[in-house]
Amino acid sequence: MKHIAVIGVGYVGLTTAACLAELGHHVTGVDMDEGKIVLLRQGQIPFIEPELPELVERNVRAGRLDFTTSYQEAMQHADMAFICVGTPPTPSGHADMSQVEEAARQVALAATQSLVVVLKSTTPPGGNAERVAAILANHLSPGIDAPLVVNPEFLREGSAVYDTFHPDRVVIGAWDAAAAERVAALYAPLRCPALLTDPASAQLTKYASNAFLATKISFINEISRIAERVGANIHAIAQGMGFDERIGAEFLESGLGYGGSCFPKDVLALSAIAEQQGYYSQFLHAVTDINAGQCRLAVEKLGDALGGSMVRRYAFSGWLSNHRPTTCASHLPCP
Numbered sequence: 001m002k003h004i005a006v007i008g009v010g011y012v013g014l015t016t017a018a019c020l021a022e023l024g025h026h027v028t029g030v031d032m033d034e035g036k037i038v039l040l041r042q043g044q045i046p047f048i049e050p051e052l053p054e055l056v057e058r059n060v061r062a063g064r065l066d067f068t069t070s071y072q073e074a075m076q077h078a079d080m081a082f083i084c085v086g087t088p089p090t091p092s093g094h095a096d097m098s099q100v101e102e103a104a105r106q107v108a109l110a111a112t113q114s115l116v117v118v119l120k121s122t123t124p125p126g127g128n129a130e131r132v133a134a135i136l137a138n139h140l141s142p143g144i145d146a147p148l149v150v151n152p153e154f155l156r157e158g159s160a161v162y163d164t165f166h167p168d169r170v171v172i173g174a175w176d177a178a179a180a181e182r183v184a185a186l187y188a189p190l191r192c193p194a195l196l197t198d199p200a201s202a203q204l205t206k207y208a209s210n211a212f213l214a215t216k217i218s219f220i221n222e223i224s225r226i227a228e229r230v231g232a233n234i235h236a237i238a239q240g241m242g243f244d245e246r247i248g249a250e251f252l253e254s255g256l257g258y259g260g261s262c263f264p265k266d267v268l269a270l271s272a273i274a275e276q277q278g279y280y281s282q283f284l285h286a287v288t289d290i291n292a293g294q295c296r297l298a299v300e301k302l303g304d305a306l307g308g309s310m311v312r313r314y315a316f317s318g319w320l321s322n323h324r325p326t327t328c329a330s331h332l333p334c335p
């Protein structure tokens with residue numbers, strides 16, 4: 001049994017905290033958002049996620065899971081700290097690392113014993129892991145070590161608990177082999193392949209995975225435009241392609257394009273990572289452009305079907321808000 005601090009109890013952090021507690025560890029979730037911690041202490045989950053309320057309740061009741069706003073409290077006996085804070089996009093598309101850097105600083109200041117720091121947030125390669133490791137080293141008390149392990153998360157909103165207990169793989173990137181092994185041991189009960197690699201490769205694996213899935217979606221949407229012009233059925237085409245195991249049936253559903261909290265930001269961030277290194281990725285820009293065009297197309301079609309003036313932002317902004325963030329809102333004509 002390990003003592004684990006989970007920093008940031010949003011989608012990823014709360015799911016990680018509850019699942020690690022279910023595996024028998026003692027987990028303390030810490031968040032700077034006091035309102036969120038108050039809700040969690042009252043047994044309420046701040047967002048809708050199947051299976052999570054029951055999992056949180058069971059583990060709180062068993063004394064394996066608690067929540068606090070205090071890093072000191074969370075770090076008191078921690079052998080491991082999982083950083084699960086947000087990395088939202090900046091206007092230039094780069095991932096904003098400020099939450100991660102502040103979390104690392106607070107973890108190091110509050111650490112009372114050596115521990116492994118696990119970076120679960122999606123963070124770009126190209127110096128960020130090195131910067132986080134330096135922040136840790138600069139703020140730890142003398143005699144305390146905190147090796148950094150990059151361990152990106154692949155869960156989907158809506159099946160977060162299932163995905164956490166049934167991962168296709170875990171990716172563990174570290175400079176310190178012993179720290180990597182300690183993280184791998186934590187996942188051993190899940191019986192999935194574990195890739196042990198360096199931090200930059202682990203970071204890029206996460207972006208490449210999301211960009212590949214986004215590419216499949218943009219690809220099928222591109223084919224749907226051609227299909228429409230030749231009178232072919234895109235659903236039949238996707239099914240026919242999907243039977244080929246080398247292609248796979250998943251993420252071939254054409255529609256409004258990809259949205260959600262990760263694909264749009266992560267494809268943009270990967271383009272930005274490449275550009276920062278002096279490489280313009282025409283390919284990734286095409287994936288983003290096709291996606292944006294798909295929403296425009298849908299809005300235009302709706303306009304044609306309803307008669308242009310009928311399409312008003314208020315007419316279906318309510319419908320869109322029932323879905324996760326999409327890029328479509330920006331294509332709706334204003335009333």
Ligand SMILES: NC(=O)c1ccc[n+]([C@@H]2O[C@H](COP(=O)([O-])OP(=O)(O)OC[C@H]3O[C@@H](n4cnc5c(N)ncnc54)[C@H](O)[C@@H]3O)[C@@H](O)[C@H]2O)c1
Pocket residue numbers: 007008009010011012013030031032033036084085086087099102103120121122123153154155156157261262
């Ligand atoms: N949501 C997903 O489906 C998903 C899946 C895989 C990876 N990710 C990645 O995981 C990371 C977290 O995503 P999320 O969706 O859980 O974000 P989120 O916004 O739901 O949660 C982040 C939490 O961190 C807290 N926080 C911010 N700064 C803090 C600090 N200094 N100390 C303590 N708490 C702090 C916030 O208050 C918030 O509750 C991101 O990098 C994201 O890209 C998300």
Ligand SMILES: O=c1ccn([C@@H]2O[C@H](COP(=O)(O)OP(=O)(O)O[C@H]3O[C@H](CO)[C@@H](O)[C@H](O)[C@H]3O)[C@@H](O)[C@H]2O)c(=O)[nH]1
Pocket residue numbers: 122153154155156157158210213217250251252253254255256257258259260261262263266
């Ligand atoms: O065939 C498809 C499949 C998905 N989508 C859209 O793609 C977006 C993303 O869907 P999904 O992957 O189911 O949800 P997310 O919760 O955004 O999860 C993605 O983003 C997470 C954050 O990085 C990753 O951890 C997950 O592995 C990755 O699937 C949504 O807008 C879907 O409507 C399509 O348009 N066509």
